[in-house]
Amino acid sequence: QVMRAVRHIRANARAYGISPDRLGVTGSSAGGHLSLMIGLSGPAGDPAAKDPVDQVSSRVQAIGAFFPPTDFLNYGQTGERGDGRGVLADYRGAFAFRELSANRRQFISITEESRLLAKAQEISPVTHVSPDDPPTLLIHGDQDKLVPLQQSELIIARLKQAGVATKLIVKPGEAHGWKDRSPDIAAIADWFDLHLARK
Numbered sequence: 001q002v003m004r005a006v007r008h009i010r011a012n013a014r015a016y017g018i019s020p021d022r023l024g025v026t027g028s029s030a031g032g033h034l035s036l037m038i039g040l041s042g043p044a045g046d047p048a049a050k051d052p053v054d055q056v057s058s059r060v061q062a063i064g065a066f067f068p069p070t071d072f073l074n075y076g077q078t079g080e081r082g083d084g085r086g087v088l089a090d091y092r093g094a095f096a097f098r099e100l101s102a103n104r105r106q107f108i109s110i111t112e113e114s115r116l117l118a119k120a121q122e123i124s125p126v127t128h129v130s131p132d133d134p135p136t137l138l139i140h141g142d143q144d145k146l147v148p149l150q151q152s153e154l155i156i157a158r159l160k161q162a163g164v165a166t167k168l169i170v171k172p173g174e175a176h177g178w179k180d181r182s183p184d185i186a187a188i189a190d191w192f193d194l195h196l197a198r199k
Contacts, residue, residue, distance in 0.1 A: 002034050003042055003058035010056045022196040024062035026188055029147060029176065030094075032068025032138075036125035036155070039063040039134050062195040063136040064188030067147045067176060070155040071127075072120040076148040083120035087146060095120070129158045135165035137191040139184045141174030167191070 006023065013020035027035040042058035049055050069075070072095075075082025084092030097119045098107040110116060121127050136159055140152040152168055159166040169187060171178060 002038055004053065006038060006042065006058040006060060007045065007053045007056050010058075011053045019198075020056070021061065022198075023060045024064065024192040024196050025060045026064040026066075027068070028066035029068065032065035033070070033125065035063050035065045036068055036070060036136070037123070037128070039136065040125050040128040040130070059134070061134050062192050063134055064191050065136075065138055066181075066184070067140045067144055068125070068138065068151065068155075069147050070151045071124045073117070073124060074154065076150055081120070083116065083123075126155045126158055129155065129162050129164070131162045131164065133159060133162065133164045135191070135195040137167045137169070137188060139169045139171065139187065141171040141176065141178060143173055144176045146176040165195070 006025070009016065009018070009023065010020040025035045025038050027033075038058065039060050039062075042060065044059070045054060045056040047055055069082065069088075072081065072083040074080060075086060075088070080086060082088045084095035088095075095116075097110040097116065099110055100106075101108050110119065136156075138152040138156060140147075140149050142149050149170065156166050156168045169184065171184075
């Protein structure tokens with residue numbers, strides 16, 4: 001649905017008085033994860049679609065996110081699962097994947113381990129990194145126990161390898177969120193101005 005939300009904004013850009021090719025997205029924690037998924041995996045539109053909203057792309061042109069999960073297969077360290085396990089065990093409901101039954105009359109749980117592994121990979125932003133990704137700024141506390149700083153470091157390194165403009169701001173002594181984010185919100189606004197403003 002978040003992809004469609006971007007498409008809706010782009011399709012109605014004239015009514016909103018905005019430029020459809022200069023969209024940025026931001027979010028924190030799970031919202032940061034969604035921001036990365038939008039920016040790194042948002043599909044192009046289908047010109048043949050009947051719905052005009054589906055005809056336009058869901059890609060954005062800049063990302064600014066706080067402490068996002070990025071790799072559920074290497075969560076905190078290589079090989080550590082984070083898809084409702086380990087430090088994220090209390091959030092297992094978010095990883096309770098289901099699919100329509102063969103007769104399409106009910107949703108059934110996906111329990112096969114190989115398929116759960118594939119799902120965890122699919123929802124990990126790091127697996128969607130490519131050279132055409134938008135400029136990405138991440139802000140993360142170095143004392144975050146819920147979403148380790150390693151998650152931002154990992155994807156920033158991957159984006160740099162792909163040649164994407166990136167920046168990581170590390171907040172010394174901060175955990176999963178902090179009281180005064182005013183300077184950090186300003187940093188994201190500056191990032192958007194740098195990459196979205198008309199030259």
